[in-house]
Amino acid sequence: MDEKKLAIIATKGSLDWAYPPLILGSTAAALGYEVEIFFTFYGLQMLRKNANLKVTPLGNPGMPMPMNMDKWFPVLGTALPGMEAVMTAMMKKKMADKGVASIEELRELCQEADVRFIACQMTVDLFDLNPAEFIDGVEFAGAARFFEFAGQSDICLYI
Amino acid sequence: MADFDQELDASGLNCPLPILRAKKALTGMESGKVLHIIATDPGSVKDFEAFAKQTGNELMESKEEGGKFHFLIQKA
Numbered sequence: 001m002d003e004k005k006l007a008i009i010a011t012k013g014s015l016d017w018a019y020p021p022l023i024l025g026s027t028a029a030a031l032g033y034e035v036e037i038f039f040t041f042y043g044l045q046m047l048r049k050n051a052n053l054k055v056t057p058l059g060n061p062g063m064p065m066p067m068n069m070d071k072w073f074p075v076l077g078t079a080l081p082g083m084e085a086v087m088t089a090m091m092k093k094k095m096a097d098k099g100v101a102s103i104e105e106l107r108e109l110c111q112e113a114d115v116r117f118i119a120c121q122m123t124v125d126l127f128d129l130n131p132a133e134f135i136d137g138v139e140f141a142g143a144a145r146f147f148e149f150a151g152q153s154d155i156c157l158y159i
Numbered sequence: 160m161a162d163f164d165q166e167l168d169a170s171g172l173n174c175p176l177p178i179l180r181a182k183k184a185l186t187g188m189e190s191g192k193v194l195h196i197i198a199t200d201p202g203s204v205k206d207f208e209a210f211a212k213q214t215g216n217e218l219m220e221s222k223e224e225g226g227k228f229h230f231l232i233q234k235a
Contacts, residue, residue, distance in 0.1 A: 023174070026179055027175040027178060030210070030214075031210065031213045032213065032214055099171045099172045099200070101173075101175075109179050113179075113182075
């Protein structure tokens with residue numbers, strides 16, 4: 001039986017949006033898929049050694065907030081200074097309490113399971129990111145490199 | 160519960176950790192050996208069914224007991 005293939009493009013750099021590509025990638029690998037994740041634009045934040053990703057309630061009406069703050073201060077409440085730090089701390093606490101893996105842990109599990117990480121070279125140049133700040137085992141390449149694998153994939157996701 | 164060769168306690172862990180830990184444990188086991196997994200994530204019931212179906216490892220038993228979920232998986 002040929003190995004199935006999963007190709008993912010990860011474009012977002014917030015704590016909440018870092019989960020879908022890493023959960024799906026690691027799980028697919030456990031199911032026997034060959035997996036590649038192409039990180040571009042803000043998605044590259046997931047690859048930094050010190051990722052320190054944050055979550056923001058700003059412009060996100062679907063995010064539950066403590067003490068019904070979103071109901072009392074619809075837009076301003078979410079824009080209050082320090083709100084991002086508070087929500088990030090609360091989210092991390094909630095995740096730890098519920099046994100949800102950290103981003104660092106999932107990242108490691110992906111790499112252990114041979115999920116390949118590709119960083120978009122163009123974005124690295126665009127934002128003057130320092131490749132030395134990235135975790136080991138990341139390949140730097142462009143769009144054509146992504147299609148080399150994605151073209152034969154069974155599932156291709158843009159996240 | 161039938162006999163097993165190795166046990167994995169994934170209590171308190173949430174999706175996808177029980178599956179990832181199970182996969183890792185199975186990788187280190189010989190064909191025909193049985194892994195007993197204990198989990199508290201209710202989603203793991205459907206997930207282990209799907210895991211077995213897709214990996215070819217047999218889900219010999221799946222049950223809830225004392226608020227925990229127990230699975231027996233035989234390595235293919």
